[in-house]
Amino acid sequence: xxxxxxxxxxxxxxxxxxxxxxxxxxxxxxxxxxxxxxxxxxxxxxxxxxxxxxxxxxxxxxxxxxxxxxxxxxxxxxxxxxxxxxxxxxxxxxxxxxxxxxxxxx
Amino acid sequence: xxxxxxxxxxxxxxxxxxxxxxxxxxxxxxxxxxxxxxxxxxxxxxxxxxxxxxxxxxxxxxxxxxxxxxxxxxxxxxxxxxxxxxxxxxxxxxxxxxxxxxxxxxxxxxxxxxxxxxxxxxxxxxxxxxxxxxxxxxxxxxxxxxxxxxxxxxxxxxxxxxxxxxxxxxxxxxxxxxxxxxxxxxxxxxxxxxxxxxxxxxxxxxxxxxxxxxxxxxxxxxxxxxxxxxxxxxxxxxxxxxxxxxxxxxxxxxxxxxxxxxxxxxxxxxxxxxxxxxxxxxxxxxxxxxxxxxxxxxxxxxxxxxxxxxxxxxxxxxxxxxxxxxxxxxxxxxxxxxxxxxxxxxxxxxxxxxxxxxxxxxxxxxxxxxxxxxxxxxxxxxxxxxxxxxxxxxxxxxxxxxxxxxxxxxxxxxxxxxxxxxxxxxxxxxxxxxxxxxxx
Numbered sequence: 170x171x172x173x174x175x176x177x178x179x180x181x182x183x184x185x186x187x188x189x190x191x192x193x194x195x196x197x198x199x200x201x202x203x204x205x206x207x208x209x210x211x212x213x214x215x216x217x218x219x220x221x222x223x224x225x226x227x228x229x230x231x232x233x234x235x236x237x238x239x240x241x242x243x244x245x246x247x248x249x250x251x252x253x254x255x256x257x258x259x260x261x262x263x264x265x266x267x268x269x270x271x272x273x274x275x
Numbered sequence: 276x277x278x279x280x281x282x283x284x285x286x287x288x289x290x291x292x293x294x295x296x297x298x299x300x301x302x303x304x305x306x307x308x309x310x311x312x313x314x315x316x317x318x319x320x321x322x323x324x325x326x327x328x329x330x331x332x333x334x335x336x337x338x339x340x341x342x343x344x345x346x347x348x349x350x351x352x353x354x355x356x357x358x359x360x361x362x363x364x365x366x367x368x369x370x371x372x373x374x375x376x377x378x379x380x381x382x383x384x385x386x387x388x389x390x391x392x393x394x395x396x397x398x399x400x401x402x403x404x405x406x407x408x409x410x411x412x413x414x415x416x417x418x419x420x421x422x423x424x425x426x427x428x429x430x431x432x433x434x435x436x437x438x439x440x441x442x443x444x445x446x447x448x449x450x451x452x453x454x455x456x457x458x459x460x461x462x463x464x465x466x467x468x469x470x471x472x473x474x475x476x477x478x479x480x481x482x483x484x485x486x487x488x489x490x491x492x493x494x495x496x497x498x499x500x501x502x503x504x505x506x507x508x509x510x511x512x513x514x515x516x517x518x519x520x521x522x523x524x525x526x527x528x529x530x531x532x533x534x535x536x537x538x539x540x541x542x543x544x545x546x547x548x549x550x551x552x553x554x555x556x557x558x559x560x561x562x563x564x565x566x567x568x569x570x571x572x573x574x575x576x577x578x579x580x581x582x583x584x585x586x587x588x589x590x591x592x593x594x595x596x597x598x599x600x601x602x603x604x605x606x607x608x609x610x611x612x613x614x615x616x617x618x619x620x621x622x623x624x625x626x627x628x629x630x631x632x633x634x635x636x637x638x639x640x641x642x643x644x645x646x647x648x649x650x651x652x653x654x655x656x657x658x659x660x661x662x663x664x665x666x667x668x669x670x671x672x673x674x675x676x677x678x679x680x681x682x683x684x685x686x687x688x689x690x691x692x693x694x695x696x697x698x699x700x701x702x703x704x705x706x707x708x709x710x711x712x713x714x715x
Contacts, residue, residue, distance in 0.1 A: 191336050194571070217331050217602075217634075219324060275632070 173261055173268035180265065182206070187230070189221045192269050197258060199269065200241045202228060208258040208269045209244045213237050215251040285345040287425065295345040296429045300400060304408060312417050312427035319421040328420075331604045331636050332546055332575045337518060342459045342490040344429045348372055353483045355453045358512065358705065362697035363477065366446040367392040372453050374462035374493070375432030385444065390474075392448045395433030395465055407435065410467055414496040414524045419548070422520040426461055426492045433463040438472040438503075447475035447506075447695065454480070454517065456487035464495040468503035468531075475506040475695060480541070482514035488543070489517040497525035499533060501555060506534045508698050512705070513541035515570055521547045529555025536693050537576075538702055539566040539595075540709075545574045553580075553587035553618075563692050564593030564624075565702050567709055568601035568633070575604035582611040582618035582648075591622040594689045596682055597633035598711060608640040609650050620650040627685045628658045629678065630714045659713045678713040682706065 176190040182201040189198050189211050198211040198221035207228075211221050218234035225231075229238050229247060237251035244257035256275035261268045284290035292313050297306060321339075322329040355370065367381035369392050376394035391398070399407050417427035434450050454460050466476055482489060491513065499505055513519060519542040527533050539545060551560045560580065568574050580589040595603045609620040626635040637654040659681050667677030686706060693699045 189335075194336060196333060196335055212333075217333075217636075 171270045171273060173270050175266050175268050177267050178265045179262060179267060182267070185225055187221050187225050189219070190269070193271050195271060197269055197271065198230070199260065199267065200225065200230070202241065206260040206262060206267050207241045208260045209239065209241055210256045212255055213239070213251055214246060214253040214255050220255070285343045287339055287342070287344055287429065291344050292428060295431065299431070301396070302399065302404060302408075305399065308412065309428050312424050315418050316421060316424035316428050319424055321421055328577060328606070332544070332573065334544075337544070342457070344459060344461065345431060346373055346455075346458050348375070348377065349455070352377055353453070353455060355451060355483060356481055357451045357479055358481075358701045359449065359477060359479045359510065359697060360451055362701060363449055364446050365449045366444050368449040368451070369393065369434055370451045370453065371432055371434065371460070371462055373455060373458045374430070374452070374460040385442070388442050389437075389439040390442055390444060391435065391437045392450070393435055395435040395463055396431060398435040403435065403437070406437065406467065407465065410496065410498055411463075411465060412496070414498060414526050415494050415522055419522060422492050423494070423522050426463070426494050426522065430461045430463040430494070433465070436464075436466040436474070436476055438468045438474045440469040441471050443473040444475065447477050450476070450478045452478065452480045454482050454489040454491065454513065456484045457489065459490040460493060462493050464493070466495075466497045466505070466507070468499050468505050470500045471502035473504040477508040477510070477695065477698060479510040480513055482517055482541070485514050486516055487514070489513065491517060492520045495521070495523040497533065499525065499527045499531040501529040501531060503528065503531045506695060508536045508538075508695055510538040510698065510701070511541055511545065512538065515541060515572055516543050517541060518543060519545035519547070521545075523547065524550040524552065525560070526552045526554050527558040527560055530557045531555065532559040534561045534563075534694060536563040536695070536698065537565070539564065539574050539576060540705060542572060542574060545576075547576045548579075549576065550579045551581060551589060552583060553589060554583050556584055556586045558584075559588045560590070561692065562589070562591040563689050564591070564595075565686060565689055565706070566593065566595035566603055567706055568595070568603050569598045569709060570601060571599070572601045574602070576606075578605070578607040578622070580607075580609045580620050580622060582609070582615045582620060584615055586617045587615065588619040589621065592689050592692065593624040594626070594686055595624070595635065596627045596629060596685065596706070596710075597635060598629035598714075600630075600632045602633070603635045605636070605654075606638045606640070607652070608642060609652065610642040611645050611648050611650065613644045615645045616647045618645065618648040618650065620648070622652040624654045625685070626656040627682065628656060629682070629710070664713055675710070675712045679707050679710045681713075682710045
């Protein structure tokens with residue numbers, strides 16, 4: 170089990186909402202949707218675009234560069250031009266604190 | 276050139292600029308140049324991903340203010356893990372620590388002939404001011420971006436190489452640039468080869484601590500007068516926690532030739548602009564790039580082969596291998612100016628992917644504004660053929676040995692173009708040491 174890193178408070182992120190954090194040297198996009206937090210790499214696997222700068226529609230984030238869509242719960246690519254998943258990370262909420270456990274294997 | 280008070284602010288701020296760079300022993304013209312560069316540094320935005328050249332390079336984790344623009348040399352010189360110092364028989368050498376001279380030596384016979392390798396700042400104050408003034412930042416564009424301006428404003432120490440007219444150095448000149456934990460190197464290298472002279476200059480960058488972070492924000496200017504011939508090697512071998520921002524530019528005069536070899540091996544994040552200007556008829560430039568990235572390294576190299584006059588030739592070959600989660604970016608351009616007829620330009624970039632999770636972006640480009648030219652380019656990215664690995668294993672090699680053999684074979688084409696034997700051997704050793712099993 171990896172290290173849990175605190176990124177923000179629950180109240181810091183509106184629902185729905187998104188933000189980017191530098192977690193152990195990686196830029197991680199954290200999402201707050203329907204009361205639950207999710208985290209994926211802030212990187213589109215098509216062109217390296219900053220995903221969290223895109224539009225959030227339900228559980229889908231749309232890359233601002235070319236419109237590739239990713240499922241924020243799993244990191245799976247849902248549409249072209251992206252074909253590969255972006256890494257997803259575990260999120261733990263303890264009280265008012267949101268922690269991310271970075272998956273170093275991906 | 277010690278600072279009077281070590282409690283002064285030496286960060287990349289207003290205060291730091293005046294403490295580190297402005298109030299030094301230096302001529303007024305240099306002070307004025309620094310001042311203008313500092314204004315540009317303040318005005319230019321920190322590069323971000325909305326800028327085309329930076330769209331593939333993640334800078335959001337970079338914290339400039341965690342670094343200092345100056346630090347005193349330690350009382351005891353650290354052990355510097357150079358790969359080349361013991362392999363090269365040199366005619367002169369300089370070792371810099373955090374951009375400033377630690378020691379230097381030069382063959383007295385060559386000193387008699389007027390050749391020099393020494394601290395740039397020291398040389399300005401000791402008889403070389405006029406020559407240096409004519410060339411310093413005459414080639415590099417210090418307004419290019421924030422890092423170029425920062426370098427021009429804050430640089431200290433540096434290296435100056437001069438080879439007078441008609442002098443030929445048989446053995447190489449070596450510059451070892453070392454960086455200590457948490458410090459920065461803003462050294463400027465100025466190399467001037469006068470008419471019909473010949474030299475080999477080798478620069479190697481190393482981190483004293485294998486894991487501590489550091490910052491390099493340097494500039495290299497190379498000026499080759501008509502008929503001069505230079506072999507220049509730049510082996511970037513920092514540890515994998517160092518940030519490396521470099522602007523390197525060579526201007527090659529009539530009948531002059533440059534063989535420029537670049538090793539891109541170290542750095543957490545490297546962003547390099549390598550600019551070759553063919554400025555006189557019959558000038559020639561050969562560029563060799565050897566790139567190897569692993570872990571989460573991000574190495575971005577932007578090359579420009581600029582044909583400014585007629586009958587010029589450039590030939591660029593970059594080869595890169597990637598393993599783990601690394602990312603290589605190569606963006607190359609051949610630009611041929613109007614009237615630069617009979618230009619012959621070639622550029623090629625090949626990348627070998629050693630894992631499923633590595634990523635490469637290779638973007639060749641041509642900008643031809645003249646007729647009657649020959650310019651070609653190409654780029655490839657591919658994985659290792661599993662059958663090749665399997666075949667090697669049937670001959671008794673382990674999977675790692677097989678991968679190493681395939682990777683060495685891949686690089687052989689560019690290694691064969693490097694004419695400095697010890698550099699070729701060092702690069703081969705470093706690559707072989709770093710290759711792990713192919714994860715196809």
